Amino acid sequence: MEDATRRQMMTAATLGAAASAIAAPVRAQADPPSSRGGKQDPRTKYPKPPFKPQSQPWPGLASKMEPRPDHGEASYVGSGRLRGRKALITGGDSGMGRAAAIAFAREGADVVINHLPEEEPDAREVIALIRQAGQKGVSLPGDLRTATFCKELVDRAISALGGLDIIVCNAARQQSIPSILDVTDEEFDRTMKTNIYAPFWIIRAAVPHLEPGSAIIGLASEQAYNPDPDLYAYAQTKAATMNYVKSLAKQLGPKGIRVNGVAPGPIWTPLQVSGGASQAKLVTFGGTAPLGRPGQPAELAGIFVRLAEDDGSYTTGNIYGAGGGQGQP
Amino acid sequence: MILPQSMTLTAGAILLAAFPGAAQTPETRETREFVQASAQSDTFEILEATSLLALSKNPQTRAFAQHMIENHSQSRDRLMAIVQQEGLSSPAPGIGNDQSQFLAALQSQHGDSVDRIYVRQQSLAHRAALATVRGYAASGDNKALRAKATSDQAPISDHLRMAEELEQSQPGD
Numbered sequence: 001m002e003d004a005t006r007r008q009m010m011t012a013a014t015l016g017a018a019a020s021a022i023a024a025p026v027r028a029q030a031d032p033p034s035s036r037g038g039k040q041d042p043r044t045k046y047p048k049p050p051f052k053p054q055s056q057p058w059p060g061l062a063s064k065m066e067p068r069p070d071h072g073e074a075s076y077v078g079s080g081r082l083r084g085r086k087a088l089i090t091g092g093d094s095g096m097g098r099a100a101a102i103a104f105a106r107e108g109a110d111v112v113i114n115h116l117p118e119e120e121p122d123a124r125e126v127i128a129l130i131r132q133a134g135q136k137g138v139s140l141p142g143d144l145r146t147a148t149f150c151k152e153l154v155d156r157a158i159s160a161l162g163g164l165d166i167i168v169c170n171a172a173r174q175q176s177i178p179s180i181l182d183v184t185d186e187e188f189d190r191t192m193k194t195n196i197y198a199p200f201w202i203i204r205a206a207v208p209h210l211e212p213g214s215a216i217i218g219l220a221s222e223q224a225y226n227p228d229p230d231l232y233a234y235a236q237t238k239a240a241t242m243n244y245v246k247s248l249a250k251q252l253g254p255k256g257i258r259v260n261g262v263a264p265g266p267i268w269t270p271l272q273v274s275g276g277a278s279q280a281k282l283v284t285f286g287g288t289a290p291l292g293r294p295g296q297p298a299e300l301a302g303i304f305v306r307l308a309e310d311d312g313s314y315t316t317g318n319i320y321g322a323g324g325g326q327g328q329p
Numbered sequence: 330m331i332l333p334q335s336m337t338l339t340a341g342a343i344l345l346a347a348f349p350g351a352a353q354t355p356e357t358r359e360t361r362e363f364v365q366a367s368a369q370s371d372t373f374e375i376l377e378a379t380s381l382l383a384l385s386k387n388p389q390t391r392a393f394a395q396h397m398i399e400n401h402s403q404s405r406d407r408l409m410a411i412v413q414q415e416g417l418s419s420p421a422p423g424i425g426n427d428q429s430q431f432l433a434a435l436q437s438q439h440g441d442s443v444d445r446i447y448v449r450q451q452s453l454a455h456r457a458a459l460a461t462v463r464g465y466a467a468s469g470d471n472k473a474l475r476a477k478a479t480s481d482q483a484p485i486s487d488h489l490r491m492a493e494e495l496e497q498s499q500p501g502d
């Protein structure tokens with residue numbers, strides 16, 4: 001009896017806290033959040049193929065995609081899970097990086113996003129969303145393909161936020177090229193520099209500043225485990241990412257820094273419509289997944305938060321997936 | 330399972346086809362990729378339809394599958410004739426990754442779900458095929474292949490429409 005009463009009181013208190021958390025952040029759109037609580041059919045929650053043929057020059061803009069990807073703008077509800085944290089997210093203007101940026105801000109973190117100068121229109125929207133969440137949002141545009149810029153990015157992020165304790169190495173180059181005969185040195189180099197060197201340069205520059213409790217998140221992929229033949233260059237960088245996550249977790253565990261990876265399946269992002277997927281693949285994108293549709297960036301937001309937050313303190317050297325029923329891990 | 334004769338012939342043709350030679354190829358990248366995509370699409374359609382015929386008793390989907398085998402066997406023969414006549418590299422055998430996943434999913438079904446999954450996959454696969462032929466019809470550099478891509482648009486659109494109609498007529502799950 002006493003137990004039951006206490007449970008009821010706790011439930012009421014929890015509900016009250018949740019209600020005030022829901023009321024606090026200013027959301028991008030007025031729609032009531034629909035993704036928390038209850039249950040939704042994962043097959044019909046988001047658009048499924050066929051999609052309209054579409055193509056954008058690299059790196060592409062989320063704002064010009066049809067349908068527009070969902071990064072959690074109208075749905076992500078925070079509850080202080082990252083209060084006081086300071087995050088740097090590369091490729092934070094669109095796709096999964098943007099979903100992470102929105103979620104981190106609504107969970108109470110200040111966020112620096114990096115992106116290419118061409119992605120400015122997407123980035124502007126993200127910065128506005130971070131600020132609407134009541135957090136500091138800073139955009140530091142620039143190409144990650146030089147050590148100098150990566151070092152500068154870390155230094156500027158630290159001075160903008162007064163420190164750094166979450167790093168998400170998300171930016172990536174992906175081009176669908178069916179034959180190795182057509183992979184130029186320039187393309188191969190661009191993929192390696194963006195996907196492998198940049199995380200190395202950024203993490204190396206940041207580690208001396210990271211205190212115990214900090215978290216590093218790398219972006220692997222289902223491609224790391226079962227590569228498509230047309231993603232020869234990209235897929236091997238994802239396998240390398242899966243591997244560096246595990247190596248660095250062992251190296252940095254003794255310093256109290258956790259390192260984890262995310263392995264998405266087919267996710268509806270600008271990278272796919274700007275050469276990352278063939279037109280034939282694009283119109284049926286996600287159709288082979290058992291859920292029958294591609295994932296939306298918003299569906300990974302909770303994973304990024306989980307890997308960054310203190311509640312996940314025993315999770316390091318692990319890869320979390322969102323594969324729609326196919327692929328590994 | 331009874332393999333239609335055209336299927337046996339096509340499988341033989343696939344096995345005989347050589348991988349494209351390394352380093353130097355007589356065609357542009359766009360042409361090589363179109364030949365490969367077309368060959369994979371025809372092979373996939375024949376494999377899917379053959380699987381459907383082995384698994385389904387539904388007369389409508391069986392008729393559609395039979396039509397796919399005939400039509401895509403002809404398409405494949407025309408493609409190989411052009412490849413030979415134009416001195417292009419032969420396409421590599423097999424199907425694409427996405428197509429393998431579709432095929433594996435179809436072959437794991439039984440009962441009514443066979444037909445439901447087949448027509449859903451067919452409508453998506455023909456949409457993908459349509460994007461491929463439209464692309465080459467618009468900008469392909471080999472005249473003979475471009476003519477094939479152009480003339481393939483109508484039958485592929487028909488297949489797409491038929492698959493979508495079958496999809497509409499399937500009971501929901």
